[in-house]
Amino acid sequence: MLLEGFANLSALAVERASLAETAAQGELLQNKEKLQTALLSSISHELRTPLASITGVLTSLEESEKSGEEKSRFDSATRLELIQSATGQARQLNRLVENLLDMTRLEAGAIHLNRELADVQDLIGSVINQMQERLCDHPLQIHIAENIPPISIDLMLIAQVLSNLLDNACKYSSLDSPIEIWAQVKDNQAVVKVRDYGYGIPPEDLERVFDKFYRVRHHALMVGTGLGLSICKGFIEAHGGRIWAENNPDRGVTMTFTLPIHL
Numbered sequence: 001m002l003l004e005g006f007a008n009l010s011a012l013a014v015e016r017a018s019l020a021e022t023a024a025q026g027e028l029l030q031n032k033e034k035l036q037t038a039l040l041s042s043i044s045h046e047l048r049t050p051l052a053s054i055t056g057v058l059t060s061l062e063e064s065e066k067s068g069e070e071k072s073r074f075d076s077a078t079r080l081e082l083i084q085s086a087t088g089q090a091r092q093l094n095r096l097v098e099n100l101l102d103m104t105r106l107e108a109g110a111i112h113l114n115r116e117l118a119d120v121q122d123l124i125g126s127v128i129n130q131m132q133e134r135l136c137d138h139p140l141q142i143h144i145a146e147n148i149p150p151i152s153i154d155l156m157l158i159a160q161v162l163s164n165l166l167d168n169a170c171k172y173s174s175l176d177s178p179i180e181i182w183a184q185v186k187d188n189q190a191v192v193k194v195r196d197y198g199y200g201i202p203p204e205d206l207e208r209v210f211d212k213f214y215r216v217r218h219h220a221l222m223v224g225t226g227l228g229l230s231i232c233k234g235f236i237e238a239h240g241g242r243i244w245a246e247n248n249p250d251r252g253v254t255m256t257f258t259l260p261i262h263l
Helices: 004-064 076-107 120-130 157-169 228-236
Strands: 115-118 140-144 151-154 179-186 188-196 242-247 253-260
Touching: 004 076, 076 157, 076 228, 115 120, 115 157, 120 140, 120 157, 120 179, 120 188, 151 157, 151 253, 157 179, 157 188, 157 228, 157 253, 188 228, 228 242
Parallel strands: 140 179
Antiparallel strands: 115 151, 179 188, 188 253, 242 253
16 A cells, blocks of 8 residues: 555656646747747848848949939949948848857857967957948047956957947947947956947846847837847856946946956
8 A cells, every 4th residue: 555655656746747847848949939039020120221221222323324314323422322331231231140140159059269369459459440430430549458468268259249349339329429448457357348428228227238139228229139248248258257237427338348367
């Protein structure tokens, strides 16, 4: 009788475990479907604007070239302006694709660090050179301490982090407002800050801005896929560092990340 009781209890335990596993799998599937829906919605929204702009530019150029009347054709200055507009939109599309690929790698746990010793000043200079056109509307102020030793990092990934932070600073601040980059050593960590003088972040959103697909709502202003900062967090944490956001005392936001100097 006692043995039968133990058997029944064991059967109940197995059944409960099976139900719990089924429920967990169902929740996991539901979360995955929500993620896929959010991804599809975000991508479709972000693709429409640059694709429409590029299509509009190409259509206008084509109609201009097909025009039989010389006065109906665009002059060289107008053509250049249209081409530059399409080029900018193409870069935006390329950044979107890069972010999606990076997020896929992070979700799959496929981030493998190709570490090399890098100079922080060279890293910052390289990213600024690549983003010259993007940054041209913002006076750039750079403050780099002289005592920062070379750090062991995956240069491409940390360059992507800095690039994303600078791109965000451009998005969420008005034209001609300055952007500052600070780099120093503190507690055996390399500390890099990107400060803008833009719209700031609502206090309740400061922790959430690094969540996937989360976008801060600045009244009518809401741009991006909500992936850039999440990718930054993944890359920095893979290096054993931290990243966070703080509102400035006056206006704007400072994004800070740290990287260990000795591993």
